[in-house]
Amino acid sequence: MNILSFEKLKEYKQHGDTMFPIALYSVTHNVAGRILPHHWHSEFEFIYISVGEAVFTIDDEDILIKAGECIFVNCGQLHSGFSKTDVCTYFSVVFGTEFLTNTFDACNKFFDGIKTNKYKMLQHFKTEIPPQAEVIFHLKNIIDELTDKDIAYELIVKSKLLSIFGISFRNSLYTTVLNDHKDLLSSKRHSTLKQILSYIYQNHSKKIKLIDISHSVNLTPQYLCKFFKEMTGMSIVDYINHSRIETAISLLKISTLSITDIALECGFDNISYFNRVFKKQMNCSPTEFKLQFFQ
Incomplete structure (x- = not known):
């Protein structure tokens, strides 16, 4: 499974590859507080909470998401997350629509309408409302398929995504937008x-x-x-520190660099300050965090 690098405020990296532009990210935080700094990207995104509760802000709207629920983020929308519980785990499915449709496809009018903000998709899906529960069911299937990657998982994932948008339009899980x-x-x-x-x-x-x-x-x-x-x-200083710590988290998971080198790589020129900020954000030291992945 891919590891999400939250240091990319505007994510220029490719999610998946040119043949299959979709990626799954799993994120767990063990302390209440900021779990996703403000950023945006050119792809669509579904975020599913499996453990805990979190408030996700999409542009100017705050949405409380409970375990078992999901949100949709349109391309170009600023979004961030704040955990209300000590333990919070969520899955993020980020994808381009080019493998779902194209200019000469009758389906393109729906995706183009979402991208150009002609249609505003429902952003918060709950289990107690049948059409929304169906969307969540398909999203969980997508997460499972992208995790296991059994034969022909690409076909299943593509069909499930098309089903999600078909369900959304057929059940009016969107509004037509008039700019003012x-x-x-x-x-x-x-x-x-x-x-x-x-x-x-x-x-x-x-x-x-x-x-x-x-x-x-x-x-x-x-x-x-x-x-x-x-x-x-957040203050600018807190935001910069948070973003740098998220970068450090990614490096600690996959890199054999020393703690000092990672701190420097992330813009911290004082190792004591790096340790202090890291522990405040993650409730453990960088060394303790790294040991989880290199034992």
Whole structure:
């Protein structure tokens, strides 16, 4: 199973491959708090909670997700997650639609309508509502297929995804969107936030100065801090630290680099500070975390 690198604010990496552009990620956090920093990508995403509860923010909407439920994230939507329980496990299915449809396919009008925000898909699926429960059932099948990868799993996954969108449109699990002035203002704010996140990502291994970020988006440092807090619920410093720790988590799982080298790679020039921030976020030291994967 792939390991999700949350350091990518705008995820330029390919999910899956050109022949099968879909990937499954499994994420577990053992302490309540931020589990997914703000980011966005060009693909669709379903997130299924298997253990615990979490609040996921999609653009400006906060959604409480309980175990057994899922959410849908459209391409380009800013999203983040915050666990309300000490243990939270979720599965993320990220995919491009190019293997489901194409320009000359009658099905393309549905996916194109979602991408262009003509149609707003239901974002929170619950088990007690039959059509939504059916979507969750198919999503769990997709997770199982992508985990086991038995023969012809690609065919099953593709058919299940098409079923999910077929169920959603047939049962009106979407709304037709009419843009208004409020939407345009919100879109502008999201665009500014994306620019800030992109700057942080591109410079996350270097020393990031507030004045440099403010110059990149043509805002004063004071307003930048206020704006970022309003949009994400985090200070810029906390966000940068959280993103760097998520990068460190990925490296600790797969790399034989020393703790010091990983800290430096992630933009921490003080190992004591790195250890302190890591323990606050993960409730264990980097060394203790690494031992789980290299014993």
